[in-house]
Structure formats: C-alpha cells, structure tokens
Amino acid sequence: MPATAKNVAVLGATGSIGQSALEVIAASSGRLRAFSVSGHTRLDLLSQAARDHGSRTVIATNRELADAHRWSGLPGGIRRLTGPEGLEAAVADPAVDVVLAAIVGAAGLQSTLAALEAGKVVALANKETLVMAGPIIQDVLQQKGGSLIPVDSEHSAVFQAMQGAKAKEVRRVVLTASGGPFRTWPVSQLSQITVSEALIHPTWQMGPKITVDSATMMNKALEIIEARWLFNLSAEQIEVVIHPQSIVHSFVEFVDGSVLAQMSPPDMKLPIQYALEYPDRLPGPAERIDWSERMTLEFEPPDPERFPAIALGHQCARTGGTSGAVLNAANEAAVQAFLDGDLHFTEIVPACRSVLESHNFEPRPSLSRLIELDAWARQEMNTWMLA
Numbered sequence: 001m002p003a004t005a006k007n008v009a010v011l012g013a014t015g016s017i018g019q020s021a022l023e024v025i026a027a028s029s030g031r032l033r034a035f036s037v038s039g040h041t042r043l044d045l046l047s048q049a050a051r052d053h054g055s056r057t058v059i060a061t062n063r064e065l066a067d068a069h070r071w072s073g074l075p076g077g078i079r080r081l082t083g084p085e086g087l088e089a090a091v092a093d094p095a096v097d098v099v100l101a102a103i104v105g106a107a108g109l110q111s112t113l114a115a116l117e118a119g120k121v122v123a124l125a126n127k128e129t130l131v132m133a134g135p136i137i138q139d140v141l142q143q144k145g146g147s148l149i150p151v152d153s154e155h156s157a158v159f160q161a162m163q164g165a166k167a168k169e170v171r172r173v174v175l176t177a178s179g180g181p182f183r184t185w186p187v188s189q190l191s192q193i194t195v196s197e198a199l200i201h202p203t204w205q206m207g208p209k210i211t212v213d214s215a216t217m218m219n220k221a222l223e224i225i226e227a228r229w230l231f232n233l234s235a236e237q238i239e240v241v242i243h244p245q246s247i248v249h250s251f252v253e254f255v256d257g258s259v260l261a262q263m264s265p266p267d268m269k270l271p272i273q274y275a276l277e278y279p280d281r282l283p284g285p286a287e288r289i290d291w292s293e294r295m296t297l298e299f300e301p302p303d304p305e306r307f308p309a310i311a312l313g314h315q316c317a318r319t320g321g322t323s324g325a326v327l328n329a330a331n332e333a334a335v336q337a338f339l340d341g342d343l344h345f346t347e348i349v350p351a352c353r354s355v356l357e358s359h360n361f362e363p364r365p366s367l368s369r370l371i372e373l374d375a376w377a378r379q380e381m382n383t384w385m386l387a
C-alpha cells in the first residue's frame with residue numbers, strides 16, 4: 001500500500017452503498033484504504049469487511065447486537081467501538097481523510113455532522129442529512145472548513161458538470177428519475193401495490209428504504225431538497241425529468257442555453273469513486289457504456305397525478321426551515337409502515353403531506369429542535385395511521 005493512501009471511514013459498510021464502496025476501495029491499487037468500517041446489523045459481514053481490508057477501527061452501532069456477537073479473527077490491534085458515540089469518535093480520528101456517509105436515514109445525521117465539525121471531507125450518500133438540516137450543515141461547512149462531495153448519482157452528475165463553472169453561470173439543474181417500477185401502471189392499480197413489487201427496481205440495486213422511495217418518487221423529492229442545499233439553488237432552479245434508462249444521471253443548463261449531462265450505466269461505483277478520489281479521475285471498476293449496442297434514451301415530464309411527491313419536494317425546498325426534517329421523518333415512518341404491511345403504497349405521500357401540514361413551521365430551527373421534530377413527525381405518522 002503506498003504511503004499516500006487516503007484513509008476512508010466507511011459508515012454503513014454493510015449496506016448497498018457501503019459494499020460498493022468496499023469494492024471501489026479494493027480495486028484502487030492501494031490509493032484508498034477502508035481505515036474504519038461501521039455497521040448496525042449483519043455483524044459477520046462487518047467483521048469480514050474489517051478482515052478483508054485490514055481496517056484499524058470497527059464500529060458496531062447497535063450495542064445489543066455488538067455485545068451478543070462473537071468477534072473473532074479481527075485484525076490485531078483493531079479499535080472496536082460501539083453505539084452512535086463510536087461513530088463520532090471514529091470520524092474525528094486525525095488519521096481519517098475522507099468519511100463516506102452511507103448510513104440510511106436520519107440515523108446518519110449526527111455522524112455526518114461530527115465529521116464536518118472535525119473539518120473532514122465527507123462523501124455524502126446519506127441525503128436525509130441534508131434534507132433534515134441543510135442550513136445547519138452549510139454553517140458547519142463554512143465555519144470548520146470541511147467539504148461535502150455528493151455520492152447520490154444525480155448530484156454527482158450535477159457536481160461533475162459544474163466543475164469549473166461559476167455559480168452565476170448556472171441557470172438550472174434537471175434531475176433525472178427512472179420513474180421506478182410503476183411508471184407505466186394504470187394509476188387506478190397503484191393502491192394494490194405489494195411490498196415485493198415495490199422492492200424491485202428496474203435499473204438500480206439499492207437498500208430497501210431508497211427502493212421504496214424511488215417507487216413513490218419521494219426519493220426525487222428528497223433529492224430536490226438535497227440539491228437545494230448542496231448547490232445553493234432556489235427551488236425554481238431544480239427540475240425533474242423522467243428518464244427510464246438511467247444513463248443520463250442529470251443535466252446542468254447554463255445561462256447561454258448550453259446543457260451538460262453526465263452519462264454512465266446505472267452503477268453507484270462510479271459516483272462513489274469520483275467522491276472518494278475527488279478531484280482525480282482514475283481507472284476503476286464501474287461499468288461502462290457499450291457503444292457497439294443500439295441505444296435509445298428517452299425523456300418525459302413527470303405526471304403530477306402519478307407522482308405527487310415531486311410537488312412536496314419543491315414545496316419543502318422553497319420553505320426550508322423545519323419542513324425538510326418533518327417530511328423526512330414522516331416518510332421514514334411511512335416507508336417502515338408500508339414494509340410492515342400497515343400502510344398502502346398510495347397512502348405514503350398523502351400521509352407525509354398531512355404530517356407536514358400539521359406541524360408548526362419555524363424558519364431557523366436549532367439542531368435540537370430538528371431532532372425533537374423528527375421524533376414528533378414519526379409519532380404523528382402513527383396517529384395518522386390510527387385515524
């Protein structure tokens with residue numbers, strides 16, 4: 001391993017993004033090293049990652065599982081940490097160069113913030129963090145000198161297309177969306193959608209929460225809010241277009257009318273590698289476009305009746321304040337209820353809208369207020385379901 005290896009803290013190493021990141025790291029010829037790895041469940045997989053990568057720190061965030069687990073075969077001298085505090089200690093380690101934030105949901109907020117407080121480079125997959133606390137993250141970035149590199153494929157595309165551009169040259173960004181598995185289903189049948197149907201995505205292999213979010217398009221709503229804070233755009237500057245092939249990952253339109261796109265097959269290894277290696281482009285394991293095959297790329301505007309989540313995303317991007325945290329928590333609770341069989345697929349978005357409308361909006365909430373509202377919105381979702 002070259003002395004110059006970048007030490008990466010892979011948070012959420014047992015998940016879909018985490019496992020793809022470990023593949024990218026393994027293929028980096030020693031340029032990247034999985035210095036720390038974290039996982040909440042599947043601790044065998046976590047141990048294996050630590051062994052395979054010779055990690056120096058392993059963090060099991062679920063304490064009960066960590067205590068019950070028979071840890072064996074870990075690299076000698078490895079630091080074993082538990083709980084959310086373990087994550088915060090691991091990201092602040094001076095030896096860590098880049099933190100890959102790939103924990104799912106609001107559970108990823110504190111460790112992402114802790115990494116930015118420590119002035120680290122954060123490769124951000126956990127969009128929920130920006131949705132909940134965009135302005136707070138912007139402040140910490142400014143005060144502590146850290147940086148945020150997007151991993152979400154659309155935002156990576158925008159970030160790549162904006163390299164070298166001045167902010168005033170950007171007219172708008174157009175986020176692409178596959179449309180998910182139900183893009184062509186009759187709207188009247190959407191209420192019958194089962195959990196197993198919603199967990200099959202036509203172009204991407206992902207964890208269960210984001211797969212359901214892609215089917216409802218709440219994922220695109222969260223991504224509108226993510227783009228608003230990441231690139232400091234107004235809600236009006238962020239548009240969505242349906243692109244079923246998932247080859248163009250987004251567009252940036254400049255003031256002169258020129259549009260730049262970023263294209264590659266749907267494979268998260270590319271945006272992960274770009275974020276970890278930034279600003280360098282290097283050979284890597286991501287799939288490539290096969291130009292010898294005939295290819296058709298389609299684009300169509302999203303139907304607001306089929307995908308009401310998009311309007312909700314624009315609304316929260318416009319209002320800011322507490323709305324992102326409430327929408328995010330309501331959605332996490334609704335997705336869990338759908339997966340548990342307690343909520344119909346078509347109830348997810350209306351339930352989120354109802355929770356959002358019943359909250360007391362505040363324009364400049366503190367972090368502790370956002371965390372309180374996160375808990376409130378989950379409770380409010382339960383009340384909505386009982387009503």
Ligand code: NAD
Binds near residue numbers: 018041104125208
């Ligand atoms: P996943 O469910 O496959 O993995 C989630 C990871 O988070 C696992 O390692 C799990 O152990 C850990 N985790 C779960 N609950 C936790 C908790 N309470 N505390 C600490 N760790 C916990 O999810 P994923 O699909 O890899 O998505 C991860 C993040 O990346 C999400 O925010 C998602 O929106 C974003 N993202 C994913 C993709 C994708 O292709 N999978 C694409 C873009 C963005």
Ligand code: MG
Binds near residue numbers: 154155
């Ligand atoms: Mg995305």
